[in-house]
Amino acid sequence: MKLVATYLIGLVFGLGIALSGMINPAKVLNFFDIAGTWDPSLAFVMGGALIVTAIGYRLAFRRGRPVLDRTFHLPKASAIDARLVGGSMIFGLGWGIAGFCPGGALPALGTGRGEVLLFVAALVAGILVTRAVLDRRAAAPRRA
Amino acid sequence: MTSFTPFASLAGGALIGLAAVLLMTLAGRVFGATGVLTGAFLPTGPGDRGWRLALLAGMVTAPLLWRLFAGAMPALSVPVGPLALAIGGLLVGVGVTLGGGCTSGHGVCGMARLSPRSIVATLTFLATAIVTVYVIRHVIGVQP
Numbered sequence: 001m002k003l004v005a006t007y008l009i010g011l012v013f014g015l016g017i018a019l020s021g022m023i024n025p026a027k028v029l030n031f032f033d034i035a036g037t038w039d040p041s042l043a044f045v046m047g048g049a050l051i052v053t054a055i056g057y058r059l060a061f062r063r064g065r066p067v068l069d070r071t072f073h074l075p076k077a078s079a080i081d082a083r084l085v086g087g088s089m090i091f092g093l094g095w096g097i098a099g100f101c102p103g104g105a106l107p108a109l110g111t112g113r114g115e116v117l118l119f120v121a122a123l124v125a126g127i128l129v130t131r132a133v134l135d136r137r138a139a140a141p142r143r144a
Numbered sequence: 145m146t147s148f149t150p151f152a153s154l155a156g157g158a159l160i161g162l163a164a165v166l167l168m169t170l171a172g173r174v175f176g177a178t179g180v181l182t183g184a185f186l187p188t189g190p191g192d193r194g195w196r197l198a199l200l201a202g203m204v205t206a207p208l209l210w211r212l213f214a215g216a217m218p219a220l221s222v223p224v225g226p227l228a229l230a231i232g233g234l235l236v237g238v239g240v241t242l243g244g245g246c247t248s249g250h251g252v253c254g255m256a257r258l259s260p261r262s263i264v265a266t267l268t269f270l271a272t273a274i275v276t277v278y279v280i281r282h283v284i285g286v287q288p
Contacts (some may be wrong), residue, residue, distance in 0.1 A: 009199060011202055016206070020157050025224070048155065054256040057253075065172070084276070087243025091269045100232070103247055119229045127237040
């Protein structure tokens, strides 16, 4: 039940990514190219997604608990620190170089294009290596 | 050059928002592509991997459903070479892991909850991507 529901939700997300143009790196890079071939479309993607999510989340939280789970699993981190800002800068740098973000690239995999596979392989490598370094640091005793 | 598509982008954004709202309402989970992908490789506990894989399967099969109705895959053109895709993918993977999220997690779900962390992250990665594309296309002069 939960797996069928989440599969369908992934499908809705992927169709949204395709329809919106977020699946297309040429369009994403043109959105960033304000001084050149600017295509403002992606501001509308963010706008549409934010309006629906802001209203829908309020309704979801009003229920007190999700339909298929006991509690909502919301992110607990609240610190605005160098890791948040530095990480987001590194993400923005990579996004500007390649034109794919994770949510755009995963549905794009379904087109079967080799370029997408290359990006996603590098993405997964970056995630797993960083996770391993962070976990090792968290486990190691602090040096004085 | 990509054409300005305000209506398709707004509707696609609304679908992305709908997916985020459904995932929260049903499973109590934030729809962050980074978190979903990371957890599929490194689940946080028993029963944590299945829904992620189902969600990813939905995302990846979306272009196939699109082709069934539209007759062709969604428009996707990659204006950068394999080296840029590999370096960009690595940087995105490192950045989203350090920064704790990407466009969907911070930019849609976090912003919709008015999370200060997500607002800072989103402004940072958007600004960095814009500067990156400006430098690549207009300072270094690499045109797609």
